[in-house]
Amino acid sequence: MRLGVLKEPVGENRVSIVPNSYKKLNKLGFEVSVESGAGEISHHSDNEYQSAGFIVSDKNSVLDSDIVVSISMPDISKARDGQIFVCVSDPFRNPISIKQAIEKKITLISMDMIPRRLSRAQAMDVNSSQDNLAGYKAVLLGAANVPRGIPMMTTSAGTVRPSKFVIMGSGVAGLQAIATAKRLGAVVYASDVRKSAAEQIESVGGRFIEVDGMDDFEDESGYAKPLTPEFIQKVNDTVCEVASDADVIVTTARIFGRPAPITVPSSAVSTFKPGSVVVDMNADVGGNCELTKPGEVFVTENGVTIVGTKNLAGELSTTASMLYSNNMTTFLSTLAKDESISIDLEDAILVGAPEGDEFHVPGMGGVLLCHQGEVHDKQTRLMEVLN
Numbered sequence: 589m590r591l592g593v594l595k596e597p598v599g600e601n602r603v604s605i606v607p608n609s610y611k612k613l614n615k616l617g618f619e620v621s622v623e624s625g626a627g628e629i630s631h632h633s634d635n636e637y638q639s640a641g642f643i644v645s646d647k648n649s650v651l652d653s654d655i656v657v658s659i660s661m662p663d664i665s666k667a668r669d670g671q672i673f674v675c676v677s678d679p680f681r682n683p684i685s686i687k688q689a690i691e692k693k694i695t696l697i698s699m700d701m702i703p704r705r706l707s708r709a710q711a712m713d714v715n716s717s718q719d720n721l722a723g724y725k726a727v728l729l730g731a732a733n734v735p736r737g738i739p740m741m742t743t744s745a746g747t748v749r750p751s752k753f754v755i756m757g758s759g760v761a762g763l764q765a766i767a768t769a770k771r772l773g774a775v776v777y778a779s780d781v782r783k784s785a786a787e788q789i790e791s792v793g794g795r796f797i798e799v800d801g802m803d804d805f806e807d808e809s810g811y812a813k814p815l816t817p818e819f820i821q822k823v824n825d826t827v828c829e830v831a832s833d834a835d836v837i838v839t840t841a842r843i844f845g846r847p848a849p850i851t852v853p854s855s856a857v858s859t860f861k862p863g864s865v866v867v868d869m870n871a872d873v874g875g876n877c878e879l880t881k882p883g884e885v886f887v888t889e890n891g892v893t894i895v896g897t898k899n900l901a902g903e904l905s906t907t908a909s910m911l912y913s914n915n916m917t918t919f920l921s922t923l924a925k926d927e928s929i930s931i932d933l934e935d936a937i938l939v940g941a942p943e944g945d946e947f948h949v950p951g952m953g954g955v956l957l958c959h960q961g962e963v964h965d966k967q968t969r970l971m972e973v974l975n
Contacts, residue, residue, distance in 0.1 A: 589929055591618040591920070592653030593642075595626035596660055599898075601905035603627045604657045604675075606913040607640035613917060614641060617927035621645045621653060630905040654929060657916055661685050669693045672929065674916070676700045676714065679957055680845030681873070683973050686957060690974075693961040695931060699919065700844075701955045702937070705947050709937055712919040716760045717911040722900035723764030723840065726867045727753070729900075730836035731772060733865045733885070733893045739773020750775050754831040755794065756851050756876070757840035758785045761869060765838050766794040774836070779827045781819075799826045820849060828856035838867045839876035845969075852877040862891030871896035919955075931959060940966050 591613060593605045603626050605613070613620050621643040624634055634644045648666075655672040656662065661682060664673060669692070677698040679686050689696040699714045710716070731738055734751065741748040753769040755762050755778040762778060769776045770793035778794040780786075786796040799822055831837045831852075837860070841851050848870035857866065857879055868875045871882040879888060880896040887893050901908040922937055923929050933939055938956040941947035953966030963971055 589616075589618050589655070589924065589927065590653040591620045592650035592656045593620065593622040593626055594650055594656060594658040594662055595623040595647070596629075596658060600660050601629045601899070601902040602659055602909045602912060603630050603632065604659050604909075604912060604916055606630070606909050607632055607636045607642065608910070609913045609917045610637075610640040610642060613920065616921055616924040618655075618920070618924065619643070621650050623647050623650045627909070630909040632909070655920070655923070657920075659912065664689060664692055664694060667692045667694045671695070672697065672923075672931075674699065674919070677957065678845075679970055680973050686963075686970070687974060690958050690961055690963065695959045696957045697938075697955045698957050699915070699955060701953070701957070703940055703947060703949070703952075703954050706936055706941070712915050712922075712937070714912055714915045717915055718901040718908060719759065719761040720764045721904050721908050721911070722869055723761035723838075724768050725900045725903050726761070726838045726840075726869050727765045727768040727772070727836070729895050729897060730769075730838060730865045730867045733867075733895060734835050735863045736835060738769075751835040752777070752833065753836045753838065754778070754797075754827065754834040755838045755840065756827055756831075757842075758782075758789050758794070759840060759842075761842075762838075762840040763788060763792055765840065767792040769836070769838075770794070777830055777834070779823065779830075781823060797827055797830050799823050820851075824851055824853060824856065828852060828859070831856070832859045833861055834864060836865045836867065838869065840869045841876050842870050842873065847874040848876050850876060850878050852879075854878045857888060857892055857894070858890055860890070860892045863893075864891075865893045865895065867895045867897075869900060872898040931956070933959075933964075939964055 622637050624644050658675045661677045672695040674697040702709050702713045704713050738751045740750040751774045753774040753776045755765045758778050758780040766776050766778050776794045778789045779797040789796045841849050866877050868877045868880040870876050871880050882896050883898050885895050938954045940953040951969035953964050956964050
């Protein structure tokens with residue numbers, strides 16, 4: 589079985605497979621080639637790959653593999669029938685790429701579609717592994733840009749009171765952000781539209797910001813549901829009021845397959861104190877802060893720094909690549925059967941839990957988007973987007 593590892597495009601600092609994964613892949617029966625230079629930006633040289641057992645080759649040779657893996661959606665214009673591509677395709681935002689995959693009759697597997705509630709899928713969940721790092725990095729960026737110390741300090745010159753952090757959202761990224769800010773010595777307040785998140789927030793050292801009328805806005809797949817405009821306004825008003833005297837505000841609200849919701853309107857930024865910092869974790873999909881400039885860090889007229897760094901996990905390229913590679917290697921073990929590649933259309937990882945199962949998500953399948961020129965029949969939400 590020939591497995592190819594592509595070099596990512598400019599702007600993506602990670603690599604999908606690191607040298608340490610070779611032994612597991614080889615044991616599964618894979619002959620692995622990697623595009624020359626694929627690991628350089630995450631600090632893995634071609635020599636390191638060769639020493640581990642990889643074949644270092646050019647892009648065309650890698651693209652000719654039976655299975656091609658990457659992080660970004662690759663160029664599949666020269667793909668042949670029957671090839672398998674595994675990446676993060678972000679299908680609801682990139683329908684053109686999915687249509688091209690269907691036309692080429694390739695098997696396209698998207699790792700961001702992992703059915704995260706299945707216990708077997710958790711070791712393959714790239715969303716969780718990368719969001720965890722992104723939450724950590726967001727707090728470090730906030731701490732690096734705020735013009736004051738974070739922990740309480742008692743000195744002969746006086747006492748320095750701890751900084752106040754507000755984390756908006758407490759999914760995987762938010763909980764890591766809360767825990768990181770707490771470890772730095774900050775007083776941390778956090779919000780979430782899922783009422784069940786209160787206990788989780790408090791378990792990592794945060795103080796839960798409750799909004800009147802809050803319910804458990806969580807869908808079957810474990811993501812936050814879209815909210816009514818009226819309730820969004822109510823949440824924004826409540827949390828932004830708490831954030832008005834904060835030193836660092838981290839926004840984490842992300843709805844799978846949709847633009848990021850605005851949780852920090854420009855009117856709220858105008859009330860934040862000079863020197864405070866807003867770290868927008870979703871600048872790559874429009875941003876949670878109305879003033880965010882994707883890819884930029886800038887200071888508003890009233891002295892608030894807004895950090896719009898994209899791909900926060902990629903800022904920790906070595907660690908992020910290692911975790912992604914572990915996720916990918918575990919997933920590939922589900923395809924390798926007796927040293928051959930098997931697409932098991934009964935596997936819930938690939939096609940989602942069956943209807944009636946407690947883990948079934950209406951309209952959503954698993955990681956398998958299309959196979960032999962057709963969208964899998966459980967991907968009804970994707971079909972709607974494609975049509």
